[in-house]
Amino acid sequence: MPDAFLLAALVGLPFIGAVVAGLLPTGARNAAAGLSGAIALACVALVWTAYPAVSAGEVMRAEFAWMPSLGLNLVLRMDGLAWLFAAMVTGIGALVVLYARYYMSPEDPVPRFFAFLLAFMGSMTGVVVSGNLVQLAFFWELTSLFSFLLIGYWHHTEAARDGARMALTVTATGGLALFAGVLVLGHIVGSYDLDAVLGAGDRIRDHPLYVPALVLVLLGALTKSAQFPFHFWLPHAMAAPTPVSAYLHSATLVKAGVFLMVRLWPVLAGTDAWSLIVGTAGLITLLLGGYVAIFQNDLKGLLAYSTISHLGLITLLLGLNSELALVAAVFHVLNHAAFKASLFMAVGIIDHETGTRDIRRLSGLNRSMPFTARLALVAAAAMAGVPLLNGFLSKEMFFAEALSAEAQLPGLLNLLPFAATVAGVFSVAYALRFIHGAFVGPDPVDLPRQPHEPAAWMRLPVEILVLTCIIVGLLPAATVGPFLAFAVRSVLGEDVPAYSLAVWHGFNLPLLMSLIALAGGVLLYVRLQRRLREGPEGAPLLRRLDARQAFERTMVFLSWRLARRLERLAGTRRLQPQLRLIVGVAIIAGGSAVWLRGFGPGNLMPSSVDPVLALIWMVGGACALGAAWQAKYHRLAALALLGGVGLVVCVTFVWFSAPDLALTQITVEVMTTVLLLLGLRWLPQRSPAPMEVGVLPRARRLRDLGIAVGAGGGLAALSYAVMTRTPPDLLARDFLERAYTEGGGTNVVNVILVDFRGFDTLGEIFVVAAVALTTYALLRRFRPAAESVEIPEQQRELAAASAAGPSIAEGHANGWLIVPSTLVRLLFPVMLVVAVFLLLRGHDLPGGGFSAGMVVAIAILLQYMIGGTTWTEDRLRLRPRRWIGGGLLIAVGTGLAALPFGRPFLTSYFAYADLPILGTLPLASALAFDIGVFALVVGATLLMLTALAHQSVRGHRAAARRPTAAPARAEVLIPAGES
Amino acid sequence: MELVVSLAIGVLTGSGIWLLLRSRTFQVIIGLSLLSYAVNLFIFSTGGLRTGAAAILARGQPGTLGEFTDPVPQALVLTAIVIGFATTALLLVVLLAARGLTGTDQVDGREREG
Structure with missing residues (x-):
């Protein structure tokens, strides 16, 4: 299969499917799910077709002309990293489609849901296979848009609307920053092509615009990946249907930020600025997310903060400026996607079968849904980093990196091993809370629904994902090894540092840290029991720190108070100031042109003044001034004078060889005058009142007179300058x-x-x-x-x-x-x-x-x-x-x-x-x-x-x-x- | 000659803008008309002022700029005259309607306080 077709189909198919699904009737649940499943599987197949080429180290590339004049082409490009992410997006996408078929209620307009989901899948694939930075930013914003639509899918609830709006505001603003950053990068490199940019790493890092570009790009990446201080949108996005959370907020959307950082790692990383921004954001997010997660009473909220924490871990790894850390980060992206997606799905099952997600109300589900309980147990253990599961491996790598990192931030470095261990303690504690709270204990009382096992098909995606966790955990080198290897190679080039994906590395410091984390987590959970059961919701010490409120306040200020203040300051509903402004701007524009470019004499000698025309225009000028003088109190006189001016203009047209104009002018003149005459009768009578004119009106008039004289003088000077220059011909x-040879007429104006x-x-x-x-x-x-x-x-x-x-x-x-x-x-x-x-x-x-x-x-x-x-x-x-x-x-x-x-x-x-x-x-x-x-x-x-x-x-x-x-x-x- | 025409344009513009900034609707209409004369003349003058040049081609011959006037500004101004007429009519009716609705011919629909 030619590369171009494969890549275009990979990105295009989901969008086509989205349109078709959107056109299905509202009740067509099975048709929409079947269509989406087929499309997702087709995409998985396409990704697999690309495997041989990509695993051989080849870069697939397809270029479509878009704006060649600007050097912008639609470039699709798939290397190892893109392949890995594409496989994750399409594979988990297929599982989520299956899950959603059983999760979504028949009362919901399900085809719309699948349409959004497919469109999101297409945008996400578009992000990972973009070979052009502008195009990447475009697909990036598309993912923000479709995630907005998906979060707000149940738009009848306020939480969904608010969550969707907040997610869109934060991520789309980040996307704009990313776009600006991309433009700066393109300016530095001279091309937006990804290959060109990736090849210009040194040039970019040495450029004076490196820091602005870095900050802008990172703003995009950190908002998307919910890093501190932009993390607050993710918990509110939990108002989305659970399949959306499983897909967007564990595996794909939030990984886009991480993907971007890995993608541009060869270009942007390796500097102090990078490790300072990325490392600090990652570290704070890692600890904050884990800490807050423990105190969430909502299962999905717990998972949301845990996701924030794990994303922080990945970001921190990327911020360490070490190639081994990059390997660990990519590995953890995969592991996290597997266990977190399955945990979200398990929560969805619990919610679906019991009607609540509140840990305080749930208990003892182990007996009513034993299969789900075991699946969730394994996934949560992977999340906590229990040995023999996939989460353990990447966490070990993280600990090792925390111990050996060589960034230029000594203070941060000494802290790092402790921080890593503490984060491990937190993750064990919230995983315990998840399992213990929901599945262990006496039978639940007073649940909205009688809990029981879900349909077998609904559990299948969870089973597949959990199985992945176990297999990868047991046999990492044999299963995920090759994929990870070529993904990393595509970022780092041929000199990938040696790393080992073995389960057992012997007794070493990272293992000790893992054991401390496990023991500490259990201890912490036991100690917190009372507080968790009876205390208020929210983490101690941090309850006041409400990022959402700050966000809302900012939004209100920007969209309402600031706008009102500006309007009051700069706006008016009165006509006169507006006209004055327009005239003033015109005068200033003309004046500044003269100021900048000078005002010299023209190249033509002015022709001699004909006394007749001069006399005619003396009359004309007098008429114009008279009309201006009389228009307020003597309308009829003003109208007659206006007609006089029109006649003089008409004579001027004749004088300067424009008979057609004169003819039209004189007929129009008659019509205008009659029209205005007809209108006069409805205007109120006004007689000049010999009032005392105040200071203010007098000043106003003087000002207007100044404007009028300025505009008149300016236009006179301008036209004189134009007329004394050779006209363009x-x-x-x-x-x-x-006119004659082709138009068949001798009156050129008419032709x-x-x-x-x-x-x-x-x-x-x-x-x-x-x-x-x-x-x-x-x-x-x-x-x-x-x-x-x-x-x-x-x-x-x-x-x-x-x-x-x-x-x-x-x-x-x-x-x-x-x-x-x-x-x-x-x-x-x-x-x-x-x-x-x-x-x-x-x-x-x-x-x-x-x-x-x-x-x-x-x-x-x-x-x-x-x-x-x-x-x-x-x-x-x-x-x-x-x-x-x-x-x-x-x-x-x-x-x-x-x-x-x-x-x-x-x-x-x-x-x-x-x-x-x-x-x-x-x-x-x-x-x-x-x-x-x-x-x-x-x-x-x-x-x-x-x-x-x-x-x-x-x-x-x-x-x-x-x-x-x-x-x-x-x-x-x-x-x-x-x- | 250029001096006369440019002074004329200046006087028309000045009077027009003065009226444009007044507060009564009729003044604004007259001002706009004066201003459109000025602008038409200005556009017309960009082709150069030619006295006694031919405006009509001799049949069968292509014209040259040496003998004929520049037709482009003329075509533009002809269009502008017609459109100007139409918009003046529209403005007049809108202002009359506003006067009927608000009871005043102040441009903002209400008398200035104080």
Whole structure:
């Protein structure tokens, strides 16, 4: 089997299985378990297939291109260490699946459980076979995520939710630190590839960034492996279903941290900083975990703290900077996985069959479940380090290392043998408590369920694991020897120090320490009997030290108090400060660019000033300043001045050879002005009050004036600088060359809009359509404020007339505005012809869909203004929404029409047609697109205008219905949807 | 000529921003309109100011930058004018609705205390 396929399948299969399991119906317990079992067994088989190559010292490698430009590839790599961990992950995974099938209640949504479990298995395999550090960090975070989902599986209980959240917060934060550390390592080495990094050990250790990288990576590893001071999440993760604890919190997840430390051992270890951090954390965890474990009343809590302690032991071994200690650490990882997983499963059985895990309530289970009791006894003995079991072997190695370690920490070293013995005493004591408390003694009373042996299949995984403990304990060299050998070789290279896996090493100091630990443990347990039975839960002296509370307090501070304080400090709900901030940032950004890069004269000589344009702009500038001056109290004047500015801008466009812009600007100008005029009537009246202006408002105004002058001056300087430099012409040259030859039009601006950048225009008309519809929707639910304008005399007369008789209800019949209305009506067809003309010639001459649409809209608007809403709508059937929809359909349809011809979306086609009378006409498919734009602009503009116009009709109608109310104060709220 | 146009842009920007920082909705709308004139002119001016240059190609010939104006800023500004119109309309309606709902035309929907 090719390496690539094998490795990809090993990582991919569990994820595929997870998706399939997740799609199974909620009650499909057997199907989900069967699927997961099959996948886990397949993975075990895959790992076994890799055995011959890996045991020969080969490194299997598969590379898939991911981001080659960044030198990042998806690399899967399996050497001895990865193989060992992969075997552990998949093997114990298979056993846990079998166990979980019988453990999980049919009422739970079991397929989801198996989906998470498989996904976790995939992520964990991903961690161990990653050949790329970034990828490793990715899978690392995936394990955090899926462990969160698994711990929180019973999300209806608060403990599960809190435990899951805490585990995720701690381990995922560690994962982020790891990611940062990995980036630093990659920066030092110049590659994220594991082989490259492993080959650069000296370079990394000598680099000034070594310590930061080390601290960051270790933050990841120590949080994951629940090392002091991050150990507190593990006991709370015990809210998970027991199969999860057996899998994640004994064999796999928590071993990921250890795995990482072993993986990077050749690169990071061997320095004082390493042994100081890793060794200290390991030592404290070892003692603390063992001590607290003795006083746990919950069986799972006891196992959790014991796991913390054993992980501390492994970490301490790694921190000793000795190759033999590394061998012992890897060996203990395996042993611990075997006995701890089986102990967790035994606790699960007890919990499952009796309904409680409280040591104080349990007793004498030896009689009701003898098999389970014996299995647990053996596993607990292995945990305590009783001879002839696997735990004894690695513990002996640990003692030997504790005696002979050569780290540069003399104080720590003298302490080490004693600390190791004390830890041994603790582990004997809590193992005794586990066995004695649960299985020995009188028959239990008052249990939720009558205890009995579990189903044979549920016990099978425990039996297998316990058997492993015994066989490894009896025949270590023959069973685990070869695996351990090539795993260690893959880390240390060929010069592995000599070590012996024999059971009997003769009478020596480590054996003596073991005996002391056994005797001391028994003694300690006997002495503690009373306190354990009657005292409060929790370890003496340490009960106050509640890491969980500190964690919660930190979380509350970060997520609530700090956030609130920052919001109060830096946030505001008021618009003006926000706008001021935006403008201020823009000014500072522009200013700092000038500050940093300087502000020199351009390379072009400014052209001479034309007095006419200067004069025009003097008017324009005056209009702008006047608008700014008058906008508060004289809105109409400000609006007129704004229109003046628009006209001046329009003239400027003409002046500088941009006819299309001028055309669009002037039509838009008309529309904007009318819209704003329509809106004026709902704004409150305001007259200049000759108030005394206080100091504060005056200061505010001065500040705003400063900002305005600064921004204006800045933009003026910027544009002057831009204009006196040669403009870049890359795009322009291209468009000019291809507009006629490829786009079939001589009006380059129009060709750009409907052809070269047609997709942009399509997006733009969608925006315009959305805006029009939003306007319409807002106004339908709109509650108009009191109108501030009185109804004009004409309309009042008109209303009176229409009340008198429908025949004279037409505006002009009353004698108002007869000349303009006649003219406007006569102009209507003319304007439509102009619009069509503009539309058709747009591809070649100034014009196009936008301006043509605006002209039509203006033509109709004029009818509204002269004839009034009712009169116009009686005669013209406007359906703005259909125009919008039709326009969008035509535009999109034109784009799609290119697809059947095998061209990309919006490819245009063109030809010229010779028509009688009209002459030669450009007939590009872009014209159809432009027609779409045209229809949309007509529809959108009309929709906005009529929606606003109807508001006042509604208001007047409501006023008319309430004769008592003065007509000018139509404060009736119209029910939505009317008009 | 560049001086005139850049001064014009400056005056429009200054007036626009002054109005933008005022407290009444109508002032803000007028300010935004002025500001969009300024920005449109600025974008337009990045193509260089050319008096009397041809805007339309002769049929059958590819154009060169020597004889023609730069069409790219023009296309950008044309789009900006239309979008600016749409957003002004939307802003107007939103402000009118806010005025109907809150009873004031202060930008925050309530009169400043004190």
